Amino acid sequence: MTTQGKTINITLKVWRQKGPGVKGKLETIEAKNISTDMSFLEMLDTINEGRIVQGKEPIEFDNDCREGICGMCGAVVNGIPHGPEKAMTLCQLHMRKFKNEDIIVVEPWRARAFPIIKDLVVDRSALDKIIQSGGFVSMVAGGAPDANAIPISQNIAEKAMDAAACIGCGACVAACPNASAMLFVSAKISQLALLPQGKPEAAQRAWNMVHAMDDCGFGNCTNEKECEAACPKEISIVNIARMNREFIKAGFASHVM
Amino acid sequence: MNWIINTFGTSIGKKFLMALSGACFIGFLLGHLGGNITLYFGKDTFNSYAEHLHALGILVTMAEISLLSLLVIHVLTGIILFFQNLAARPQRYVANKRAGGRTWASATMPYTGVLILSFVLLHLINFHFVKKTPDNTIFDIVSKTFAQPGYMVIYIIAMIVVALHVSHGFWSLFQTLGANHPKYMPIITKVGIVLSLVFGIGFGLLPIYVPLIAS
Numbered sequence A: 001m002t003t004q005g006k007t008i009n010i011t012l013k014v015w016r017q018k019g020p021g022v023k024g025k026l027e028t029i030e031a032k033n034i035s036t037d038m039s040f041l042e043m044l045d046t047i048n049e050g051r052i053v054q055g056k057e058p059i060e061f062d063n064d065c066r067e068g069i070c071g072m073c074g075a076v077v078n079g080i081p082h083g084p085e086k087a088m089t090l091c092q093l094h095m096r097k098f099k100n101e102d103i104i105v106v107e108p109w110r111a112r113a114f115p116i117i118k119d120l121v122v123d124r125s126a127l128d129k130i131i132q133s134g135g136f137v138s139m140v141a142g143g144a145p146d147a148n149a150i151p152i153s154q155n156i157a158e159k160a161m162d163a164a165a166c167i168g169c170g171a172c173v174a175a176c177p178n179a180s181a182m183l184f185v186s187a188k189i190s191q192l193a194l195l196p197q198g199k200p201e202a203a204q205r206a207w208n209m210v211h212a213m214d215d216c217g218f219g220n221c222t223n224e225k226e227c228e229a230a231c232p233k234e235i236s237i238v239n240i241a242r243m244n245r246e247f248i249k250a251g252f253a254s255h256v257m
Numbered sequence B: 001m002n003w004i005i006n007t008f009g010t011s012i013g014k015k016f017l018m019a020l021s022g023a024c025f026i027g028f029l030l031g032h033l034g035g036n037i038t039l040y041f042g043k044d045t046f047n048s049y050a051e052h053l054h055a056l057g058i059l060v061t062m063a064e065i066s067l068l069s070l071l072v073i074h075v076l077t078g079i080i081l082f083f084q085n086l087a088a089r090p091q092r093y094v095a096n097k098r099a100g101g102r103t104w105a106s107a108t109m110p111y112t113g114v115l116i117l118s119f120v121l122l123h124l125i126n127f128h129f130v131k132k133t134p135d136n137t138i139f140d141i142v143s144k145t146f147a148q149p150g151y152m153v154i155y156i157i158a159m160i161v162v163a164l165h166v167s168h169g170f171w172s173l174f175q176t177l178g179a180n181h182p183k184y185m186p187i188i189t190k191v192g193i194v195l196s197l198v199f200g201i202g203f204g205l206l207p208i209y210v211p212l213i214a215s
Ligand code: FES
Pocket: A062, A063, A064, A065, A066, A067, A068, A069, A070, A071, A072, A073, A074, A089, A090, A091, A092
């Protein structure tokens, strides 16, 4: 390779925490000659390679697909989950969005319901617990039904698809001033409540998932809209309004209790 | 009966309580402003409005009891939400930045709420729990109070705080009640802003206007 891309020098202030429940602190790490073509995670990889050679502990962080679809990655960069770019996961954020000599503060998602495992890695199994409580449809497996056997309008299909874009990364919780998980739960409730396949269990689902969410220790939504602004998939708070309707319907106009 | 607790006790249930009681308070503010507009027409209009209002007797008492119960619900639920939300993030962020959703009004709801509560108490002491006589009519009481610069400033600031609280509260209550629709939300948001301006200006000018016409 003969072409030399642009490089920058940055100062990272990264949250370091040895394990759950212990005290953590920000560590200042100088990173020199970071190619602006690197993604944020590649930048962390590069730093970690250097640290391993020097016998220092690497910075622990979660990731998997690195193409913005799995929802594993995520850290709060300069106060914003997944960094400053709209509609983008951390793995898709590139260092060209930063300037030479920038100071970048990197923190884990902070919520009581997401205990820190190590450094930037948090335990998001609370989101799984909510899904287990009702975020599915019970189907009798059998031959696949004919396509278009159940008519669904394009408009409804779009809305359900928009809700289904949620990758469960937890950025909404991290962004919410109250550490509420309502955007996540509302997306999961909406994607099913909108479609005929989800309707039969809609009341029980809304009831169970909202109670599971509260039991996990998330905060209460106060309509700050920070979740929507931080969501890498731009899930709208219209879903939260729909969840509120579904829940109140379940509470007052259904058999569930 | 458990189902009622299991509905209202949840995060969404508490939101509902806040939204419904908040909606009632907005209704009350509209009524209160409607009455207070008579102040702009001078002493006699206002005193006769007050007389007519109190002639309603038992209805006024019933309204007072309902408002008091709504206040208890709104304040208690608000306090519970505030502390639960604090506890939901035991370790705060070192770097804080808004992603673009939060506004001044939304970020200060609990604090503007406390300010409004203290103002309401002061307001009741000033005008409600005072003996009204033919020589000391409600108009005289109001104009004497506003003639004191300290009270005038407190009342004006309080109305700005109310406007701020309503500007987030109004659209927010529709969102909570599930009424967020692409056709209506833009209108609701605008109505909320207009309403908070109406409250801020309609009530907020009184402390300046009343001393002027009283002298
Ligand atoms: S690593 Fe999969 S979304 Fe970022």
